[in-house]
Amino acid sequence: MQVTRARMGRGGRDLIAVGVAVAAMLIAGCDAQDPAGPEDPCDAAMAIRPSGSFLGSAAESDIAARVIPGGFGGMYHQADGDRFAAGLIVRLKDMSKATQAGAALRRLLSCGGAFPGWNDVIVSPSEIHAQEAQFTATELYEATRALEPLRSDPDVWGIEFDPEANRVWIGILQATASVRIEAAVTGLGVAAEKVLIEPPPPAGGVESFAVKDEEVSTSAEPGAPLGVMFFSLRVSYTNLQGAVRYPDWCVSPDPEVLTPFFLFAIERWERGTWRVAYHPICTAVLLEPRTIQPGQVVTDSVPVPAVRRLGAAPIWRTPRVSGTYRFVGTVYRSRTVTPPFVADPAAANERVSAPFRVRHTLPF
Amino acid sequence: MITTTQSGCTLGFKAKKTGATRYLVTNAHCTTTVGSVDSTQVGQPLLQSNYWVGYEVADPAFVGGGTCPSGFTCRWADAALVQCDTIAACSQYTVARTTSEYTGSDWTQSGSSTLTADPWFVVGELSSASLVLGAAVSKVGVTSGWTGGTIQQTCVDVYWTSTKLLRCQYSTSAVVRSGDSGAPVFQYEASTGKAWLGGVIWGTAATISYFSPLSGVKSDLGSMTVHSTVY
Numbered sequence: 049m050q051v052t053r054a055r056m057g058r059g060g061r062d063l064i065a066v067g068v069a070v071a072a073m074l075i076a077g078c079d080a081q082d083p084a085g086p087e088d089p090c091d092a093a094m095a096i097r098p099s100g101s102f103l104g105s106a107a108e109s110d111i112a113a114r115v116i117p118g119g120f121g122g123m124y125h126q127a128d129g130d131r132f133a134a135g136l137i138v139r140l141k142d143m144s145k146a147t148q149a150g151a152a153l154r155r156l157l158s159c160g161g162a163f164p165g166w167n168d169v170i171v172s173p174s175e176i177h178a179q180e181a182q183f184t185a186t187e188l189y190e191a192t193r194a195l196e197p198l199r200s201d202p203d204v205w206g207i208e209f210d211p212e213a214n215r216v217w218i219g220i221l222q223a224t225a226s227v228r229i230e231a232a233v234t235g236l237g238v239a240a241e242k243v244l245i246e247p248p249p250p251a252g253g254v255e256s257f258a259v260k261d262e263e264v265s266t267s268a269e270p271g272a273p274l275g276v277m278f279f280s281l282r283v284s285y286t287n288l289q290g291a292v293r294y295p296d297w298c299v300s301p302d303p304e305v306l307t308p309f310f311l312f313a314i315e316r317w318e319r320g321t322w323r324v325a326y327h328p329i330c331t332a333v334l335l336e337p338r339t340i341q342p343g344q345v346v347t348d349s350v351p352v353p354a355v356r357r358l359g360a361a362p363i364w365r366t367p368r369v370s371g372t373y374r375f376v377g378t379v380y381r382s383r384t385v386t387p388p389f390v391a392d393p394a395a396a397n398e399r400v401s402a403p404f405r406v407r408h409t410l411p412f
Numbered sequence: 413m414i415t416t417t418q419s420g421c422t423l424g425f426k427a428k429k430t431g432a433t434r435y436l437v438t439n440a441h442c443t444t445t446v447g448s449v450d451s452t453q454v455g456q457p458l459l460q461s462n463y464w465v466g467y468e469v470a471d472p473a474f475v476g477g478g479t480c481p482s483g484f485t486c487r488w489a490d491a492a493l494v495q496c497d498t499i500a501a502c503s504q505y506t507v508a509r510t511t512s513e514y515t516g517s518d519w520t521q522s523g524s525s526t527l528t529a530d531p532w533f534v535v536g537e538l539s540s541a542s543l544v545l546g547a548a549v550s551k552v553g554v555t556s557g558w559t560g561g562t563i564q565q566t567c568v569d570v571y572w573t574s575t576k577l578l579r580c581q582y583s584t585s586a587v588v589r590s591g592d593s594g595a596p597v598f599q600y601e602a603s604t605g606k607a608w609l610g611g612v613i614w615g616t617a618a619t620i621s622y623f624s625p626l627s628g629v630k631s632d633l634g635s636m637t638v639h640s641t642v643y
Binding site: 129130273276278296297304327332333335353354359360361387 | 419420421439440441442445446447448481484490553554555564565567568569570571572573574575576578581583588589590591592593595613614615616617618619620621622
């Protein structure tokens with residue numbers, strides 16, 4: 049058994065984790081038809097779910113928590129580089145019930161009693177790693193609902209169930225609002241420990257890249273692939289240096305995206321640091337680099353196709369998509385006569401954007 | 413290196429279908445329009461009349477239905493077929509061989525681009541049974557030369573945009589850079605100079621390179637011979 053101690057940032061402070069000891073336990077696969085308890089989780093789930101269609105990850109997790117033994121607190125696949133790790137992380141309050149919980153979850157996924165369509169598409173329960181949870185998904189779903197009034201608070205820009213943090217994430221616009229929002233949370237009857245209040249990152253220097261905030265929706269058409277999302281970023285680069293710069297290209301393979309754009313990565317602000325969330329897949333064609341003169345501004349429309357879906361690419365690495373991000377471009381100081389035509393990468397602080405927000409309107 | 417009106421790419425491999433005509437395979441995205449036959453002229457190494465080697469004759473459209481998800485059109489490979497202007501230029505099933513391979517994980521590094529006297533002779537094909545996680549593969553591209561790595565993902569669907577899906581692609585840790593599009597993916601036997609063809613490189617994401625397997629190339633471009641037992 050592996051035991052780790054988690055630390056998370058909240059309200060600009062190092063904290064929470066609440067001294068959470070996270071125990072991990074590998075649950076061996078077993079027959080999905082095995083009964084998981086006195087009542088079949090499928091029958092129990094079907095009896096309480098209001099419809100057969102997907103309800104959103106928080107509501108589906110709530111249903112699972114009500115029929116799976118052991119206090120189900122959410123599930124997700126971690127990213128292993130630019131692919132998903134094979135083992136499914138399942139958060140449980142009662143680790144002694146891990147085996148029963150694993151069997152019940154497999155049964156539930158196979159019948160679509162919760163997370164319809166997810167089985168072996170968005171999650172694979174063939175290998176389950178149980179990790180200790182502090183809260184059940186039902187407790188967090190109830191907290192999410194109780195926090196609805198906060199959505200109209202001018203300092204709150206997002207509220208979302210976060211299975212990885214085993215918390216309700218609240219994105220706020222100003223760090224100075226943290227204390228007031230925390231008081232509002234408790235005023236709505238939600239324990240402060242159940243939420244992860246995330247203020248924006250501290251102001252950086254003068255960033256060369258600028259990105260507008262985005263709304264992201266998950267494709268929800270009947271029959272459309274689950275766990276697939278697309279959005280487009282409007283990205284500007286200003287050469288703030290006293291010398292010419294050469295941003296590298298990403299060339300989309302899609303014939304509908306005729307114009308190349310900045311080569312980039314997207315990083316998310318998390319626990320007081322930046323974590324890679326996305327790399328685009330670009331073709332490996334050879335193009336002459338753009339020459340950007342000092343003071344010159346160029347703006348690209350950058351398409352972002354991404355998946356939280358097994359056996360697909362390019363992946364979005366973080367289970368919670370809503371969050372504060374930054375764009376990291378690839379910029380060079382000089383060019384060469386022969387391929388690859390660019391050399392001498394610009395300093396890291398020359399290549400990042402000011403933070404921007406991505407709001408996921410239909411979390412899967 | 414091959415050049416089209418679109419870009420600089422790498423010649424993938426040589427092929428033969430029925431009849432005497434010979435072909436080259438490179439990426440569809442190296443042609444003027446992906447998913448459309450526009451007779452893109454191909455030059456090696458430059459796009460000048462004295463360097464022309466052929467023109468595009470097959471680059472099928474993305475199509476929906478079947479196993480392609482609703483709302484999408486699909487293909488199985490980023491590959492296009494180029495008909496060679498002369499049979500002699502494309503008659504041997506070979507892959508360029510250079511003096512040394514880079515198999516490290518530092519993507520600022522490259523393998524050798526200095527050609528050896530003999531090329532790799534393609535004597536077989538790699539099936540999906542050979543392209544398993546962790547299997548070693550190599551590629552030779554115009555920019556990063558001869559590099560090698562291991563298979564990182566098998567048969568993943570790559571979502572290009574909200575409507576275009578490239579099905580069942582593979583990825584490797586082999587270093588790939590701009591200009592390597594179209595590079596052949598293979599396994600080799602150094603002592604004999606034999607190579608077994610696995611697919612064609614088309615893209616990168618940070619430190620992963622993507623390629624279309626030979627099975628996908630054939631699904632899109634039709635049956636073809638890409639190797640010989642005589643060399």
